[in-house]
Structure formats: C-alpha cells, structure tokens
Amino acid sequence: MTEHSPPSRILILATGGTIAGQMNARSASGYDAGNVSVQDLLHHVPNLPETADIHAEQIASIGSQNMNDALWFALARRIMQAFEQEDFDAAVIIHGTDTLEETAFFLQHVAKSQKPVILTGAMRPGGAPGADGPVNISHALKVAASPKARERGVMVVFNETIYDARTVSKINTSEVNAFTSVNGGPAGYVDTDRVYFVTPAAPPVPLFSLPEHESLPCVDIIYAHSNMDDRLICHALADGVKGIVLAGIGDGNASDTALAALDRAVAQGVHVIRASRVGSGLVKRNIEVSDDIRGFNVSCDLSPHKARILLQLLIASKTTSASAIRQAFAGAYL
Incomplete structure (x- = not known):
C-alpha cells in the first residue's frame, strides 16, 4: 500500500461544532454551531479519497461546550466496535474546537486500538470568508488513510498540522491557527502532497475500561x-x-x-x-x-x-x- 492508496474503510463520526455552523445575523461574525449535517459537510470537502469507502454517521449536533460524558461514551463505544469487528481501518471525528482536546485525551485513554483516530474541526463556519472546515476534513482523512499514521492512535489534525492527543491545546479564541502542542511540538504535518511525521509515536498511556454507568466520577x-x-x-x-x-x-x-x-x-x-x-x-x-x-x-x-x-x-x-x-x-x- 502506498501513500496514495488509502485504506478502503474510514468511519466519520460527526458531533457538530463551528465546522457545522451557519452564519447568524446577530453580528458580522455570528453563527450557530452544529446546524449542518455531516453529509452536507462532505459535499464541500476537496480531494476526498476516491478509492476509500467513507461511511459517515451523525452522533450529535451540538456546540462542543455541550460535550458530555454520555457522548464521550457513545463515541468510544462506536469506535471500539468498528475496530473490533474489523469494519474500519481508521476513524475521523468532526468536533467543535472548544473541548476538542479533552475529547481527544479521553479517547486516547479508552479506545483500545492503535488504529488512527483523527479529530478535526474549524474556527470559521461554512459561508464565512476563509472557512477552514472543508480543508481540515480533507487533511484529517488524508492522515487517517496514511500508513504512516498506524500505531499512533488518537491525534488532532488542524491547519495542516498533526498533534498528539496528550500535548495538544487550543490557544486562540478565533484564529485558524488555534492549536499548538505547548510542551512538545507538532507530531507532523499534512498538505495536498503528503503526510509526514517529525516525531516518533507517543509513548503508551494507561488504558481504561468505560465505567458501567454513563458518567465519570465528579x-x-x-x-x-x-x-x-x-x-x-x-x-x-x-x-x-x-x-x-x-x-x-x-x-x-x-x-x-x-x-x-x-x-x-x-x-x-x-x-x-x-x-x-x-x-x-x-x-x-x-x-x-x-x-x-x-x-x-x-x-x-x-x-x-x-x-x-x-x-x-x-x-x-x-x-x-x-x-x-x-x-x-x-x-x-x-
């Protein structure tokens, strides 16, 4: 398998967020998060891998300020089911940026597979000048499809940059370069030509089973x-x-x-x-x-x-x- 022949099965799980937002007239930059379906989002994504079998599911339609334990558990269970049953080779999660790093960190500790799980989103909603959602999804799919991403588990792809789930942080309220790895550095980069990593895979982290109840301790x-x-x-x-x-x-x-x-x-x-x-x-x-x-x-x-x-x-x-x-x-x- 080469860099340009991606795995045939990529699962997309959409949760809403700015990337699925629609402009709102309350201000020049106002918008309502989570109003656009994943199917509509994919219509605007450039360079979808033609040979891949991309299956998309709408898990939620919320702004990520409303992300909660129940949705975390639903995401984790769906990913583990897809991987355990050998249905998919990688997963991409479309997510609001405000709590994206928390969801990535949670999944890193409960998704018991090293198959790629890529989270992405957008800082500008569809219809806004310079909307960054379509290209971020395209790049997330490219990383998910890359053989180089195997054995790296959960990552964030944003603004042509790949981040490890432990170190990634949102550092800006509104600019498209909103993420960084504060105490480390990017794991790699992605563009229209290729995916390349500049660090080895992150060390193993403790893995946990999901509690029986749909919530975590307070x-x-x-x-x-x-x-x-x-x-x-x-x-x-x-x-x-x-x-x-x-x-x-x-x-x-x-x-x-x-x-x-x-x-x-x-x-x-x-x-x-x-x-x-x-x-x-x-x-x-x-x-x-x-x-x-x-x-x-x-x-x-x-x-x-x-x-x-x-x-x-x-x-x-x-x-x-x-x-x-x-x-x-x-x-x-x-």
Missing part, C-alpha cells in the same frame, strides 16, 4: 488567583466531589488558606492534583508545596482540564493508590 477544577480563600473548595467538599484539580498559580501553588482546605480534602479521602493555570511548563513535586507530606499529586505536563479527565478515569477504575496516580500522571517524565 472531579472539580478550582482556579487559583490572588486573595484566594477556601470557599470554592469547601463547597466542592460539601457537594461530595471525589477529586479536586487545582489550577494553581505559577507552578501549581495557591494561598495558604486554599492549601489548608486542600489538606482537609485529602483527610476526607478526596484526591488532589496540583496543576497550573500557566499555559506551559511542568508542575513538579515538592518544589514550593510539600506534596509528599500533604498527600497531593501533580499534573506534570497536563493542563487542568486534561488532569481532571485522567483523575476521573483513575477513580472510576479504582486505581487510587498514590503511587499509581503518580505513575499515570508522570508517564514518560518519570
């Missing part, structure tokens, strides 16, 4: 700031959360008052992960905060929202020892 993100008190932490504990991720200042720090409240959380059996609200860098153990003494864990390179997902999966799988959590978060950094 884990809250608490955002740190100057003059921070303990009210939000106390409310989270009163609500019965199973875990708290601190989106801390600097290297994952917070006020003495907030840290004391997190000490109480640990004493009540709540798992605490220190992450950072800063856009890049690693959160390391025992730098300004005595993690070993307090019973905290750290997010390492993960953003607060990805740390939340990993902690939810760990708790759901009853992988809750301090050493197991530390291993899962540190990954290749240990």
